[in-house]
Structure formats: structure tokens, C-alpha cells
Amino acid sequence: MIARVIVDVPSRKTDRPFDYLVPVPMQEWVEVGSRVGVPFGGRVLQGFVVGFADSAEVDESRLKALAEVLDPVPPLASDLVELARWMSEKYCCTWTAALQAMIPSALRGKARRVVALAGPEQVAEQADLLGPSPLPEAVTAYIGAGHGVLLTTLLDRYPEAAGQIRAALRQGTLVEHARLRDRMQVRKVLTVYPPERPEAAREALAQLPQRAVRQRELLARVLELDEPIALQQLLTETGASAGSVRALADKDLLALREREVGRDPYAGRSFARSEPLALTAPQAEVHAQICAAMEEARGRVLLLQGVTGSGKTEVYLQAIERSIARGREAIVLVPEIALTPQMVERFKGRFGDDVAVLHSRLSGGERYDEWRKIKARRVRVAIGARSAIFAPFERIGLIIIDEEHESSYKQEESPKYHARDVAIKRARQHGAVVVLGSATPSLESYVAATAARPAATAAEGGPEAARALLPLSERVQGRPLPPVELVDMRLELEAGNRSMFSRRLRSALAERLERGEQAVLLLNRRGYSTFVMCRSCGYTAGCPHCDISLTYHQKTRMLRCHYCGHAESAPTACPSCESEHIRFFGTGTQRVEEELARLFPGVRVIRMDVDTTTEKGAHEKLLSAFGARQADVLLGTQMVAKGLDFPYVTLVGVIAADASLNLPDFRAAEKTFQLLTQVAGRAGRHHLAGEVVVQTYAPEHYSIQAARRHDYTGFAQQELRHRRLLSYPPYCRLALVTMTHPQLPLLVEQGERFAAALRELAGREGVLAPLDGASPRALEIFGPVASPIPRLKDRYRFQCMIKYRGSLDAAQLLRDALAPFTAGSAPDRVLFSVDVDPQVIM
Numbered sequence: 001m002i003a004r005v006i007v008d009v010p011s012r013k014t015d016r017p018f019d020y021l022v023p024v025p026m027q028e029w030v031e032v033g034s035r036v037g038v039p040f041g042g043r044v045l046q047g048f049v050v051g052f053a054d055s056a057e058v059d060e061s062r063l064k065a066l067a068e069v070l071d072p073v074p075p076l077a078s079d080l081v082e083l084a085r086w087m088s089e090k091y092c093c094t095w096t097a098a099l100q101a102m103i104p105s106a107l108r109g110k111a112r113r114v115v116a117l118a119g120p121e122q123v124a125e126q127a128d129l130l131g132p133s134p135l136p137e138a139v140t141a142y143i144g145a146g147h148g149v150l151l152t153t154l155l156d157r158y159p160e161a162a163g164q165i166r167a168a169l170r171q172g173t174l175v176e177h178a179r180l181r182d183r184m185q186v187r188k189v190l191t192v193y194p195p196e197r198p199e200a201a202r203e204a205l206a207q208l209p210q211r212a213v214r215q216r217e218l219l220a221r222v223l224e225l226d227e228p229i230a231l232q233q234l235l236t237e238t239g240a241s242a243g244s245v246r247a248l249a250d251k252d253l254l255a256l257r258e259r260e261v262g263r264d265p266y267a268g269r270s271f272a273r274s275e276p277l278a279l280t281a282p283q284a285e286v287h288a289q290i291c292a293a294m295e296e297a298r299g300r301v302l303l304l305q306g307v308t309g310s311g312k313t314e315v316y317l318q319a320i321e322r323s324i325a326r327g328r329e330a331i332v333l334v335p336e337i338a339l340t341p342q343m344v345e346r347f348k349g350r351f352g353d354d355v356a357v358l359h360s361r362l363s364g365g366e367r368y369d370e371w372r373k374i375k376a377r378r379v380r381v382a383i384g385a386r387s388a389i390f391a392p393f394e395r396i397g398l399i400i401i402d403e404e405h406e407s408s409y410k411q412e413e414s415p416k417y418h419a420r421d422v423a424i425k426r427a428r429q430h431g432a433v434v435v436l437g438s439a440t441p442s443l444e445s446y447v448a449a450t451a452a453r454p455a456a457t458a459a460e461g462g463p464e465a466a467r468a469l470l471p472l473s474e475r476v477q478g479r480p481l482p483p484v485e486l487v488d489m490r491l492e493l494e495a496g497n498r499s500m501f502s503r504r505l506r507s508a509l510a511e512r513l514e515r516g517e518q519a520v521l522l523l524n525r526r527g528y529s530t531f532v533m534c535r536s537c538g539y540t541a542g543c544p545h546c547d548i549s550l551t552y553h554q555k556t557r558m559l560r561c562h563y564c565g566h567a568e569s570a571p572t573a574c575p576s577c578e579s580e581h582i583r584f585f586g587t588g589t590q591r592v593e594e595e596l597a598r599l600f601p602g603v604r605v606i607r608m609d610v611d612t613t614t615e616k617g618a619h620e621k622l623l624s625a626f627g628a629r630q631a632d633v634l635l636g637t638q639m640v641a642k643g644l645d646f647p648y649v650t651l652v653g654v655i656a657a658d659a660s661l662n663l664p665d666f667r668a669a670e671k672t673f674q675l676l677t678q679v680a681g682r683a684g685r686h687h688l689a690g691e692v693v694v695q696t697y698a699p700e701h702y703s704i705q706a707a708r709r710h711d712y713t714g715f716a717q718q719e720l721r722h723r724r725l726l727s728y729p730p731y732c733r734l735a736l737v738t739m740t741h742p743q744l745p746l747l748v749e750q751g752e753r754f755a756a757a758l759r760e761l762a763g764r765e766g767v768l769a770p771l772d773g774a775s776p777r778a779l780e781i782f783g784p785v786a787s788p789i790p791r792l793k794d795r796y797r798f799q800c801m802i803k804y805r806g807s808l809d810a811a812q813l814l815r816d817a818l819a820p821f822t823a824g825s826a827p828d829r830v831l832f833s834v835d836v837d838p839q840v841i842m
């Protein structure tokens with residue numbers, strides 16, 4: 001039996017299956033998707049079985065055998081193995097990187113050195129040649145009690161025998177091998193079980209001597225148990241010692257065994273049961289179309305465009321109920337920052353323990369146990385951020401991607417997959433339905449779902465896969481969308497107002513405080529000020545490792561780089577000219593918080609940004625406090641713009657609406673419109689009417705004007721005209737190749753060579769042509785040029801932008817062009833990174 005194994009080596013050079021013999025005892029356990037330990041290059045490494053072969057590609061006498069099978073049940077089903085292969089081809093990543101993205105970090109095995117006693121025949125042979133084993137009897141007995149022991153553990157236990165252990169290894173009476181062990185094990189606790197024969201235990205209780213007070217109390221308590229109890233809990237309740245418990249166990253009066261205990265992130269929490277709500281006529285129509293698509297089981301994609309507050313979540317919940325009733329499972333993806341306690345509560349309240357939650361704020365052990373619940377089919381719904389798309393379900397009926405326009409669905413490290421496209425591919429494998437929900441869909445999804453779909457961009461599994469548009473254009477119960485007022489900050493300056501708050505926003509905040517209502521303030525910059533500059537010589541404090549300015553944080557009085565983490569004390573004088581006129585410029589969330597306290601003494605502010613939400617549970621704590629009306633103002637970055645539903649929020653203020661308009665990104669206008677529309681939707685969602693005040697220096701910009709009118713269609717039409725004129729998505733596809741190196745001349749030379757190689761390959765294929773509409777299959781190459789941030793972490797950065805359309809396989813062209821540049825393993829070589837369909841081009 002020959003297994004084809006992808007070995008966990010993150011290198012393109014070894015990115016292919018290797019053949020291994022499967023020993024006879026393992027053959028019943030090895031399947032496609034099995035995790036195995038294999039000898040590779042003198043080491044034992046983790047690998048995944050991706051198939052089997054009738055014959056090996058090399059001489060079978062040279063084949064090595066699998067060292068071990070790591071799981072009784074394969075962690076990956078065959079559909080996920082196939083999905084990983086597809087990802088490696090589409091996103092130009094290694095197959096092993098795609099496979100590793102699908103399993104919890106706890107299962108990323110690491111080799112450890114284990115020693116065991118040699119077999120009797122080998123020991124006798126070595127004794128004849130070299131004399132008896134030098135190991136002390138205690139060490140021999142300790143090792144022989146198991147199947148092997150970690151070398152480090154053995155040396156810690158018998159440090160005085162280190163020399164003899166070394167001699168035994170040299171002699172061969174001790175043998176050493178590598179054994180793969182997971183980073184995290186199933187959590188087990190010592191548990192006390194009631195006696196199997198309670199009548200005999202009661203008789204024993206009566207016979208225990210009176211002086212054995214603790215044992216008598218313990219046994220009496222254990223006889224009252226209806227179910228097992230954790231040893232630690234029993235000791236806490238009774239005040240007894242572990243020795244007393246063990247004494248009773250030695251007499252067979254109770255059982256003491258390890259029991260698996262799940263790490264439940266929501267243990268001790270109760271969720272009020274929620275019943276399905278009556279759907280409005282538009283909601284019922286959308287729900288019916290989703291259910292009809294599920295009955296077809298053809299892997300359809302539906303775009304649900306619903307304004308904020310239109311009740312999309314209730315439609316999701318009832319569609320999931322239908323999927324479960326059909327014996328199918330459901331996956332719900334939400335952006336990480338929108339995965340709020342409110343969202344979890346709605347799903348737990350409807351489906352109870354049938355829900356697993358997967359996101360980065362859980363500990364590694366909690367994520368592992370939630371994944372195991374899915375794998376064991378103990379739940380039928382998984383909700384989480386982008387990686388939850390790999391939940392190991394076997395009968396998926398529905399995949400929901402809420403706020404589908406969010407760029408956080410795109411992974412920025414290898415494998416650089418987009419969860420939306422992976423969801424579409426996985427839905428086709430299972431005959432499931434994908435529902436993409438958003439008030440402001442990405443233009444790629446919107447164009448794909450309307451008659452304006454550009455045929456030249458159609459591609460298998462891409463963002464332009466065929467879709468249908470399901471509109472929800474009104475809020476539930478006829479509640480109006482909040483009016484949006486634009487404040488021109490240029491006029492505020494002319495009027496002498498140099499505050500970060502306009503007069504209109506200040507008066508609106510005062511009204512809310514007086515009426516006891518709440519407000520949400522958005523500023524998409526954390527920190528106190530965005531840069532520090534000397535007014536005498538113009539010096540700006542920059543990061544020594546990146547070409548970016550440092551941000552000042554008032555609480556710690558430190559300057560920090562938000563890219564590499566470099567930190568230094570804030571200067572009191574200019575490091576360049578020693579002038580004392582060094583000042584903080586720009587506005588961050590910390591500075592807004594300080595200004596609120598100055599303008600409104602006694603105001604209660606909760607600030608939510610990366611600095612205040614690093615601790616586990618911080619999101620839930622802060623939002624629960626705001627929901628309980630323990631604060632008047634919720635101030636934060638974009639994490640306050642999504643997924644929040646508070647009945648007393650009647651004002652939303654945006655401090656600097658045009659901050660994202662000036663980024664060097666063709667999506668800047670789209671992202672600005674989406675952010676403003678989303679945050680505006682937090683106001684007036686219940687019985688109290690809301691309003692929105694947007695401060696801007698560019699009130700005439702079409703994206704800001706469209707957000708003021710809540711006019712997605714008008715914005716899309718105008719933005720699409722620009723995209724078509726400049727040949728940007730959705731009228732083409734993009735790939736971004738970024739190359740980095742500490743030495744700029746070498747980077748430039750290698751970048752030019754790569755671009756030339758890619759042009760030559762494209763010319764040979766006959767696709768090197770401008771995207772002017774003349775050719776149905778065309779590819780253009782721009783660069784290499786310096787990246788918008790030209791240096792990060794002491795490495796210079798250049799990039800090539802590739803635009804293409806039609807059915808050409810640009811990913812294969814890129815792989816072929818990169819092959820000569822990624823084949824070596826020299827530590828000083830240029831590093832290349834490919835991002836297909838990039839969301840960020842910085």
C-alpha cells in the first residue's frame with residue numbers, strides 16, 4: 001500500500017506529494033486526509049495523505065515507511081483535501097499552506113525526541129559485544145513502564161544518571177526516535193466516579209474506623225452523587241485532601257479516572273431562548289427564494305442586498321432552520337470585528353448548543369474544542385470569521401457570508417485566499433447555497449448579480465460567479481433610515497472653530513446627553529496623534545525600520561509603529577535641531593476621548609480600538625457595559641461601525657469621513673461609502689429616531705454625497721464608470737506580486753528580471769495585450785515600482801501589478817515566471833509574495 005503524502009515543508013521546491021509505504025498494521029487507519037508522521041530529510045515531519053498509488057514514482061526498494069498515524073479519524077475529509085489543492089493553484093500558495101489553514105493550530109504537530117528500551121534480542125547482542133547495560137534499574141523500570149519517554153523528561157527526573165543514559169544510547173540498549181506530538185492535547189481532569197456497587201460501599205462506610213473522619217465524609221458525599229464530579233471540585237466542597245480520595249480508591253470504594261472536559265468559551269453563560277419572528281412580505285419573499293435554491297442543491301450563489309436594519313439576520317436564522325430540517329449543516333461567516341457578543345447571543349438563543357463559535361479571540365484550546373465538536377457532528381451550525389469556512393462539516397446545505405463586502409474576508413498572509421471564493425467552491429462540492437449579505441455589496445458581487453455583469457471577467461470560482469440579486473430595501477416596521485447631515489470642516493475653520501468637533505456635532509452630543517440617549521463616534525485612527533513634527537525644522541518622527549511615521553499614544557507617552565511594533569519614548573525636544581517646538585499633529589481616538597471629557601465634564605466614554613481590546617473578553621465587556629447604558633458615548637475605529645444594535649443610540653458622528661479617500665487604492669471611494677453607510681445604520685434602529693453627522697473636508701465627493709442619500713445604486717453607477725475607464729475590477733482581474741529584500745539595488749535588479757520573464761511567457765501565450773476591449777484574453781503588466789509603503793521591517797518593497805481578463809490562467813503564468821526565483825533556499829534571496837484578487841495594495 002503506497003500513500004501519497006504532502007509533507008509540512010513550506011517550500012515550493014517540495015510542494016508535491018511524496019510516496020511512502022504504509023506498514024500493514026497502519027493500513028486500516030490510513031485514509032485520504034489522514035495526518036501522519038513521515039521521515040523526511042533526516043527528520044520526522046507531519047504530513048497529510050492526499051491519495052494512494054498502485055506503484056511508486058521511484059524504486060520501491062528505496063521507499064520509506066510512514067512513522068506513525070497521528071489521529072484515529074482523519075482531521076480532513078477528502079473534499080477539504082481537494083479544496084486545498086484548488087486553493088494552491090488559484091492563490092499561488094503551497095499545498096501544505098492550504099492544508100494547514102484548515103486545521104486548528106493545536107494540530108500542527110512538532111517532533112520530540114523519545115527514548116525507549118531496545119528489544120531483548122538487541123540488548124543481548126549488545127551485551128555480548130559491549131557488556132551489560134549501564135542504566136540504573138530505576139531508570140530502566142521507569143522507561144519500561146510505557147512505550148517510551150521524552151528524553152528531556154527522563155533527564156529532568158534522573159539528572160544524576162545523564163552520563164549512563166548517554167552511554168546506553170551509544171551502546172544501543174536505549175534507542176531514540178522522533179515522535180510527533182500536537183501542540184495541545186485534549187483537556188482531561190481527574191474525576192471521581194460513584195462506586196459501581198453502592199450497597200457494598202455503604203457497608204464499608206459503616207466499617208470505617210471513627211478516626212477516619214475525612215474518609216467517612218468523603219465516601220458519604222460520593223454515595224450521594226448522581227454523576228461523576230471533578231476531583232478538585234470534590235476537594236473544595238469537602239475540604240479533604242487528595243490522599244484521602246486515593247485511599248478510598250485503593251479500597252475500590254470509588255473510582256478515580258481521567259475524564260475529557262471540553263473548553264467551552266461560553267460555559268456558565270445562559271442564552272435566552274428566542275423564537276422565530278414573523279417575517280415581513282419582502283423578508284418572506286427573500287426567504288422563499290433561499291429555500292427554493294436549497295431544494296435545487298446546485299451550488300447557487302445569492303446576493304442579499306438589504307439596507308441596515310432590514311432584518312437580514314432573521315432571514316439568515318430561518319434559512320438555517322430550514323437547512324437543519326433538511327438534515328444539512330450551515331456555516332455563517334461574519335467579519336472578525338462584527339463578531340460581537342450580540343451576534344453570538346442571537347444564534348445561541350435560537351439554536352442553543354447546536355452552535356460552535358470560531359474566532360481569534362478564543363484561546364487555542366477553546367478553538368480546538370469547538371472544532372472537535374464540529375468534527376464529531378455534535379453541532380450543526382458554525383459561526384465565525386473567515387477561517388470558519390473550513391469547518392469540517394460533511395453535509396453543508398447553506399453558507400452565509402454577512403457583510404460580504406468586508407476586506408477582512410481576504411487573508412493577508414499565505415495562503416492569501418478570499419473566504420467568499422472559497423465558500424463558492426465549497427458550496428459547489430456540497431450542492432449548497434451561498435448567501436452573500438450586505439447593505440453595501442462589493443462592486444464585484446453587485447455587478448455579477450445584475451445585468452451589468454461584464455462577460456469578459458467570468459471565471460470559475462472567482463468573485464464574479466453567477467449570482468441572483470435579492471433586495472431588502474426597507475427597514476423592518478417601516479422605520480426610516482436616519483437623515484445624514486454633512487458638515488464642511490473648511491467652513492468651520494473659516495468661522496474660527498479649530499476644534500475636532502464641529503458646532504453641529506457638539507450641539508447634537510449635548511442634546512443626547514441631556515435626554516439620556518447614547519451616541520456612537522467613529523474615527524478610523526487609533527492613538528493620540530497621527531504624527532509628531534518639529535515646527536522649527538520640519539523633522540517628523542519616523543520608524544527606523546519602516547518608511548512610515550510613528551503614532552503618539554498618550555497613555556504610555558510612547559511613539560509606536562503600527563506596522564512593525566517599534567516603540568520609543570516621545571521626545572521633549574527635536575532630535576534634529578534640539579528645538580522645543582515639537583508638537584503632535586493629527587487626531588486619534590485617544591485625543592478625541594480627551595476632548596470629549598474637556599467639552600462635556602462627567603461624560604461617560606467607552607473607547608474601542610486595538611489598544612483597548614487586546615485582552616481576552618474585552619470586546620464583550622465593553623459592549624455589554626454600553627448596552628447596559630453605563631456609558632453615554634461609544635468611541636472607536638471601524639469596529640464600532642458593524643454588527644451593533646443598541647436601542648438608545650440616536651446619534652452617530654463621523655469625525656473625519658474623508659480620511660480613507662486619500663489612500664493610494666482604487667477602492668478608496670468604495671470603502672469610504674461602505675464605512676459611512678454602515679456606521680450610519682447604527683442610529684435609530686428601534687423606537688427612537690436617529691440622525692447622523694458627518695464631518696468632512698470634501699463634502700462634494702460623490703461617495704460622501706451618495707452615503708448622505710443612502711444611495712447605493714447611484715454610487716455604484718458612478719464608481720463603475722471610473723472602473724471601466726481605468727480597467728479595474730470588476731472589469732478585469734488583478735494579481736499583485738510583492739518582492740522584498742534588505743538591499744535596494746539587488747531588489748531592483750531581481751524585480752526587473754521577474755517582470756521580463758513574465759512578459760516573455762505572456763508573449764509566448766499570445767495574451768500580452770492592453771485591456772482595451774479588442775482581445776477577449778489579455779494581460780497587462782505594470783512595474784516593478786516601489787510599493788506605497790516602500791520599506792517595512794528593514795526590508796525594501798517593490799511590486800508588480802498584473803491586470804488580466806478572460807479565461808487565461810494567470811496564476812499558472814505567475815507560477816512559471818516565479819519558479820527560477822523561488823527555487824533556491826539562500827537566506828539572502830529576494831522574497832516574492834503573490835496576492836490574487838488583492839484587497840489591499842499598500
